[in-house]
Amino acid sequence: MELKFTxxxxxxxxxxxxxxxxxxxxxTPKDTVIYENLVRMEYLNQCGETKFPDDAMLDMRIxxxxxxxxxxxxxxxxxxxxxxxxxxPASAMAGTCGGPVFCVCWHGRGIKDRGVNGxxxxxxxxxxxxTACGGQNREPENPPDMMPSAPGEEAAEPPDETPExxxxxxxxxxxxxxxxxxxxxxxxxxxxxxxxxxATYAAGELLDWIDVNSVEQENVFRWIDENVPxxxxxxxxxxxxxxxTEAEALMRGDETAYDALDDAGYTMKQPYRSTGRVKWAxxxxxxxxxxxxxxxxxxxxxxxxxxxxxxxxxxxxxxxxVNDAGTTVLxxxxxxxxxxxxxxxxxxxxxxxFRVRDRSSVGYCPELDIDYLQNDFSxxxxxxxxxxxxxxxxxxxxxxxxxxxx
Numbered sequence: 001m002e003l004k005f006t007x008x009x010x011x012x013x014x015x016x017x018x019x020x021x022x023x024x025x026x027x028t029p030k031d032t033v034i035y036e037n038l039v040r041m042e043y044l045n046q047c048g049e050t051k052f053p054d055d056a057m058l059d060m061r062i063x064x065x066x067x068x069x070x071x072x073x074x075x076x077x078x079x080x081x082x083x084x085x086x087x088x089p090a091s092a093m094a095g096t097c098g099g100p101v102f103c104v105c106w107h108g109r110g111i112k113d114r115g116v117n118g119x120x121x122x123x124x125x126x127x128x129x130x131t132a133c134g135g136q137n138r139e140p141e142n143p144p145d146m147m148p149s150a151p152g153e154e155a156a157e158p159p160d161e162t163p164e165x166x167x168x169x170x171x172x173x174x175x176x177x178x179x180x181x182x183x184x185x186x187x188x189x190x191x192x193x194x195x196x197x198x199a200t201y202a203a204g205e206l207l208d209w210i211d212v213n214s215v216e217q218e219n220v221f222r223w224i225d226e227n228v229p230x231x232x233x234x235x236x237x238x239x240x241x242x243x244x245t246e247a248e249a250l251m252r253g254d255e256t257a258y259d260a261l262d263d264a265g266y267t268m269k270q271p272y273r274s275t276g277r278v279k280w281a282x283x284x285x286x287x288x289x290x291x292x293x294x295x296x297x298x299x300x301x302x303x304x305x306x307x308x309x310x311x312x313x314x315x316x317x318x319x320x321x322v323n324d325a326g327t328t329v330l331x332x333x334x335x336x337x338x339x340x341x342x343x344x345x346x347x348x349x350x351x352x353x354f355r356v357r358d359r360s361s362v363g364y365c366p367e368l369d370i371d372y373l374q375n376d377f378s379x380x381x382x383x384x385x386x387x388x389x390x391x392x393x394x395x396x397x398x399x400x401x402x403x404x405x406x
Contacts, residue, residue, distance in 0.1 A: 005047055041263055185202050186235075203261075204266045233291060240348075314332075317356070322402065324400070336351030339381065383398065
């Protein structure tokens with residue numbers, strides 16, 4: 001039997017476990033857990049539930065394709081690492097799904113140990129080929145511990161030198177700090193490989209953490225100023241929105257969200273079922289959204305001639321918008337529209353349904369409705385959109401203009 005699958009993105013080296021000096025328990029680094037689960041998911045997606053017998057010897061080959069820039073000379077990564085060839089029992093390599101998590105992480109460490117970590121690398125793909133060697137537990141023809149016996153003599157049994165396995169120590173999680181939580185949110189990086197797993201992990205972590213930790217918003221602002229460049233303001237807001245989306249799903253008891261949480265390697269302390277918990281988190285960490293307002297220049301509204309009404313569509317609104325008055329942020333995505341308007345206690349914690357109504361038949365501009373009361377658009381938040389382009393949309397009726405963040 002032969003299996004082959006591909007893991008896209010940059011291979012991650014298996015991080016060194018940290019030890020709690022008080023308990024002596026090993027703690028696996030979070031990045032390692034997330035990447036191991038990413039590989040496990042790729043194995044399941046591409047190979048299904050296929051597993052090798054625990055006692056089968058596996059012939060595993062790893063190929064990596066990349067461009068490496070070293071000392072100003074561009075070389076093929078295959079010249080550094082043609083192929084890693086490993087033979088191990090399946091039970092020594094497999095995770096819960098039989099995927100070669102250990103080998104991928106070992107491969108990443110192998111790159112680093114060869115002194116390539118100082119070079120600029122662009123990893124394109126990692127391909128893995130697993131083949132079960134014929135037969136169960138194939139042994140070498142002449143193992144070193146078993147010398148051929150003389151004629152008429154029975155072969156001596158090799159001494160059993162297998163060490164007794166030590167009992168596994170349960171892993172412990174270190175108490176999280178505010179900086180840990182904010183870093184995990186910021187590194188979600190929506191749209192990149194593994195971002196959905198990182199968002200789910202950060203959401204579960206947040207819901208466990210938020211109730212038992214006090215947060216001063218000025219400390220959140222300080223962390224943002226020290227860690228998030230101005231040009232990454234929108235990226236931070238998108239990451240926070242992705243975490244809130246997963247947190248909402250967990251609060252609803254969404255089975256898919258809990259399955260993803262398992263895949264991400266996080267176990268919540270209890271299955272929370274209160275949407276108020278998400279709102280509480282959104283309030284405490286509100287600066288993750290409002291930092292956009294603080295970093296955006298204010299401007300006075302100026303009349304602008306109406307644009308092409310047919311260009312005002314729900315698809316055209318996708319993105320993050322800030323009004324010139326610096327009071328409101330609108331985040332449009334396939335999940336809905338998040339409104340950040342602190343004066344009305346709209347904190348962006350919920351993605352509301354929205355729609356664009358065509359009123360051209362009566363000579364009016366399009367109407368943007370946001371169902372922020374969630375009552376089937378009975379009393380929506382309304383913007384009369386006079387025009388839209390790649391940079392802004394404006395309302396001459398309401399004397400308001402929203403700028404799109406890059």
